[in-house]
Amino acid sequence: MLDSHYAEVPENQGALAPVEVPLDVKSEQLSLQDPRAVLSLLEADQVVAAKRRTHFGRKNLSIATRALLWALRVYVVAMLVIVLISVYQAIHAAH
Amino acid sequence: MDAPDKNPSLLAGQTAHPTTESAVASAAAPELIGLVTHEDVDRARDRWEVARARWAGRSKKFGGIRLLWLLVGPGVLVFLGENDAPSMLSYSADGSRYGVGFFIPFVVLTFIMGFIVQEMTVRLGAVTHRGHAELIFDRFGKFWGFFAMGDLIFGNFLTLVTEFIGVRAGLGFFGVRPSIAVGGALVIVVAAITTGRYWTWERITLSLAIFNGLFIPAAILARPDWHAVGHAMLTWMPFPGGSRYEILLLILATIGATVTPWMLFFQQSAVVDKGMQPRDINAGRFDTLLGALLASVFAIAAILATVPLFHHGINAANFQAAQFAEALEPLIGHTGAALFALGIFEAGIVAAIAISTSSAYAFGEVMQTGHSLNRPLREAWPFYLTLFGSACAAAALVLIPHFPLEFVVLTVNVIAVLAMPPALAFLLLLVNDPEVMGEHVNGFWANVAGVIVTVLLIIAGLGFGFATVFPRLLGG
Numbered sequence: 204m205l206d207s208h209y210a211e212v213p214e215n216q217g218a219l220a221p222v223e224v225p226l227d228v229k230s231e232q233l234s235l236q237d238p239r240a241v242l243s244l245l246e247a248d249q250v251v252a253a254k255r256r257t258h259f260g261r262k263n264l265s266i267a268t269r270a271l272l273w274a275l276r277v278y279v280v281a282m283l284v285i286v287l288i289s290v291y292q293a294i295h296a297a298h
Numbered sequence: 299m300d301a302p303d304k305n306p307s308l309l310a311g312q313t314a315h316p317t318t319e320s321a322v323a324s325a326a327a328p329e330l331i332g333l334v335t336h337e338d339v340d341r342a343r344d345r346w347e348v349a350r351a352r353w354a355g356r357s358k359k360f361g362g363i364r365l366l367w368l369l370v371g372p373g374v375l376v377f378l379g380e381n382d383a384p385s386m387l388s389y390s391a392d393g394s395r396y397g398v399g400f401f402i403p404f405v406v407l408t409f410i411m412g413f414i415v416q417e418m419t420v421r422l423g424a425v426t427h428r429g430h431a432e433l434i435f436d437r438f439g440k441f442w443g444f445f446a447m448g449d450l451i452f453g454n455f456l457t458l459v460t461e462f463i464g465v466r467a468g469l470g471f472f473g474v475r476p477s478i479a480v481g482g483a484l485v486i487v488v489a490a491i492t493t494g495r496y497w498t499w500e501r502i503t504l505s506l507a508i509f510n511g512l513f514i515p516a517a518i519l520a521r522p523d524w525h526a527v528g529h530a531m532l533t534w535m536p537f538p539g540g541s542r543y544e545i546l547l548l549i550l551a552t553i554g555a556t557v558t559p560w561m562l563f564f565q566q567s568a569v570v571d572k573g574m575q576p577r578d579i580n581a582g583r584f585d586t587l588l589g590a591l592l593a594s595v596f597a598i599a600a601i602l603a604t605v606p607l608f609h610h611g612i613n614a615a616n617f618q619a620a621q622f623a624e625a626l627e628p629l630i631g632h633t634g635a636a637l638f639a640l641g642i643f644e645a646g647i648v649a650a651i652a653i654s655t656s657s658a659y660a661f662g663e664v665m666q667t668g669h670s671l672n673r674p675l676r677e678a679w680p681f682y683l684t685l686f687g688s689a690c691a692a693a694a695l696v697l698i699p700h701f702p703l704e705f706v707v708l709t710v711n712v713i714a715v716l717a718m719p720p721a722l723a724f725l726l727l728l729v730n731d732p733e734v735m736g737e738h739v740n741g742f743w744a745n746v747a748g749v750i751v752t753v754l755l756i757i758a759g760l761g762f763g764f765a766t767v768f769p770r771l772l773g774g
Contacts, residue, residue, distance in 0.1 A: 233346050238334040244342040244349070246575055249427045252333040255666070259428075259436040259734060268727065272438075275720040276445060282716040282759050289766045290709055 340672035341573040344368075344497055348578070369581035370588065371500045372423075372568035375652060376416060376561050377409070377589030378507035378596075382457070382649030383464020383642055384710050385555030386513070386600045390622050392548055393601035394614035396538040398526040401552065402598055403534050408556035409594040411754070413586055414747045415722060418729045418740065419562050420582035423569030425738045430566040432663035434724050437731065446724060447664060449717040454560050454657045456710045458692035461650040463707060466696055467620040468643030471636065480693045483647055487689045490651050491682060496571045496671040507648045510592070512641035513599035519634035520626075522602040543765045547712070550762050553755065554711030555597070559721040560656045567659035571670050576738060603638055606630060650689055658685035716759045722752040 235241050247253060264272075348368050355361035392401035419430065426433060431450070435443035462480050469479035490502050529535070538545050565586075574582055604622060606629040607614050614622065620639065627635035655671070661684040662669020668678030675682055695701055726748050729740040740748070 233343070235339050235342055235346075241334050241338050241342040244345040245338060245573070246427065249341070249573065249575070250333055251335045251337050251670075254427065259426075259433065261439055262437040262727075262731065262733075264438070271723060272442060272720070275723055278756070278759070279449065279717055279720055282763055283713070285763045285766045286709055286712055286716065289712075289762075292766075 336674060336677065337668070337670045337672040340495055340497075341571075344573050345575075348573075366581060366584060369572075369574065369578055370585045371504065371572060372565045372574075373416065373420070373582065373584075373586030374589035374592065375500065375503055375507060375568065375648075376565040377412065377586075377593035378510045379503075379564070379649050379652030380412070380556060380558060380561055381510050381593045381596055381645055382461055382653075383468070383646040384457070384460040384551075384707060385597070386642055386645045387464070387622070387707070388548070388551040388555045388711055389597045389600035390604040391614060392552060393604035394607035394612070394622070395540075395544075395548065397536075397605050397608035398523060398602070399530050399536040400534050400538055401548075401601060402527060402530045404549070404552060405556070405597050405601065406531075406594050408553050409590045409597070411553075411751045412556045412561070412593075413590040414744070414751055415557065415725060416561060416565055416586045416590075417583055418725055418744070418748065419566040420569055420574070420586055421579055421735065421738050422725075422728055423566040424574040424576050424579050424582060425735055427570050429570055429659055429663040429669070430563045430725075431660040433566075433728055433734065435664055437728065437734065438724065442724075443664065446721065447660060449720065450559050450563055450660055451657060453558070453710075453713055453717050454653050455688060455692060456706055456713060457558075457560065458650060458653050458657075458688060459695050459706050460710045461646040461653065462693045462696040464642050464646030465650070468623075468639045468641075468646060470620040471623045471639035476697060479643075480696055483650060484689060484693050486647055487651050487654065488686060491655070491671065491685055492675070494672070494674050496568075499671045500568075500572070503648060503651050506644065506651075509644040510596045510641065510648070511599075512637045512644060513596050513603055516626075516630065516634045516637040516641065517599035517602035519630045519637070520603045520606050521630075522605060527598075527602070546758075546761055546765050550715050550758050551711040553758055554714040554718075556593075557718055557751070557755065558711075558714035559717050560653055560714075562721055562725055563660050564652055564656035567656070567663070567669070571659075571672065579738070600641070603630070603634070650692075654685045654689040654692075657688050658682070712762065715755055716762075718755050719752055719759070722748065722755070726752070 233240070242250060248257070348365065351361065351365040351368050355365045389401075389405065392405075422428075422430070422433065428436070431443070431447060434446050462483060465483040466476045466479045469482075470476065486506075490499055490506075493499050493502070538548075569582060604614070604626065607622075607625055610629060612625055614625065623635045623639040623642075626638055630638075658681050659669050662678070662681040665680065667680045669681045670678065673681070726740070726745065728734055729748075730745065732739050
């Protein structure tokens with residue numbers, strides 16, 4: 204699903220070039236010493252070097268999405284304070 | 299298909315496992331130089347086995363079983379890993395405080411919630427080949443990424459501490475000294491990660507995780523009333539009585555025993571490390587469903603194993619693992635109690651491996667360093683150092699005299715639930731992102747289910763908050 208993003212990275216073309224090495228799945232033996240055999244078994248965006256060079260771009264967050272993320276952040280912080288209060292109460296009661 | 303084209307000039311001077319460096323240094327195959335790493339080779343080998351199994355599955359009667367065997371792993375591991383020491387203690391608290399009733403079907407509901415969200419991580423990992431932390435940083439930027447990482451690392455570390463508390467307490471039943479119990483657990487964690495191969499690590503951890511089933515014989519020795527169990531499953535009754543605040547706390551801890559942020563990060567990264575591809579998504583769903591089923595059965599077994607404490611009116615309000623086992627001994631026998639203690643030990647070990655791996659995956663993804671169990675130590679030492687370092691730090695804390703272990707155990711599952719809604723928001727935004735997911739974007743019902751789970755978690759958290767601030771409202 205990375206096609207559009209790969210297209211933005213010219214130096215990555217080598218990694219994305221389809222590597223066609225016919226592999227016989229009926230064979231018991233497989234030699235992975237040939238890098239082309241390795242690349243033919245993996246999807247283009249599964250190769251470590253390709254992943255290093257490419258990244259998904261930033262998503263444009265709508266105001267509603269930003270508001271949701273901020274609300275959830277405030278929720279977590281407020282709840283953590285409440286957890287501290289409850290733990291303090293529990294330990295205080297135990298002692 | 300034909301055999302691979304083996305050009306002798308390509309093979310000369312190359313090792314069976316080319317590292318990044320050796321691949322770069324090699325004169326062979328100039329158009330591929332620098333691309334193939336040790337990690338790629340190992341992953342390709344796994345894909346080769348999958349391709350062969352898929353081919354055999356078409357022509358042999360039970361050929362599909364081998365394919366499932368190869369692709370099962372992250373889902374079973376994540377759910378059995380989440381059946382960790384504090385989770386099993388939460389289930390034990392449910393059984394010992396309230397007997398057979400509401401909590402048995404409730405546990406099944408929490409695992410359904412767990413399956414809904416974990417299935418989304420399978421799709422994300424198989425389609426993007428990226429870990430959860432990496433995707434959050436890529437799509438939402440560093441600001442939100444570090445918030446998500448903060449929640450994860452804080453929660454993971456607290457949970458890791460409780461795993462070693464479980465290890466210490468579980469072996470404490472057999473008279474093993476804390477330093478030996480915790481040190482031995484660290485040796486197991488290291489042994490699992492030093493294989494340099496995801497596949498081997500996964501199989502070692504799976505073989506340890508299956509011992510979570512020790513709670514089943516412990517439950518059978520407790521002679522549960524199966525009629526009452528069936529009645530509870532159908533009616534959700536009897537509903538627990540007593541302090542509503544305590545019930546709410548246990549409900550929250552029980553949810554936190556099944557649905558936590560580290561599970562999202564871990565399963566997605568494990569799916570990527572395993573090399574799963576979009577065509578494997580159905581197998582990944584089966585894997586996740588199998589994990590949820592096994593874990594829910596083992597969780598119910600933990601509840602049933604401790605129900606005798608409820609019938610004998612034994613107050614288990616502040617019990618830890620060893621105390622549960624000791625209290626159970628006169629009621630279900632030494633064997634049952636020993637199985638219970640071993641189960642807690644196992645739960646701690648497997649979770650320690652899975653959670654420290656989850657932290658290391660996330661750290662590696664964010665720092666953009668090697669983050670695969672297929673990488674040798676010299677290529678991904680920051681990854682392994684994070685993994686081992688977090689386990690060591692958690693283990694060391696457990697051995698500090700007078701360290702407030704009680705504080706950590708009390709809070710860990712509750713914090714997991716409270717940190718979950720933001721993690722689910724990121725997850726839902728990612729699986730609904732067509733640029734990321736393409737044709738595998740969430741469907742309508744998956745979104746409905748995901749939103750329901752998120753809202754339920756928020757309501758549970760807010761209920762806990764109100765009950766803490768205004769205890770008289772709930773009679774607490």
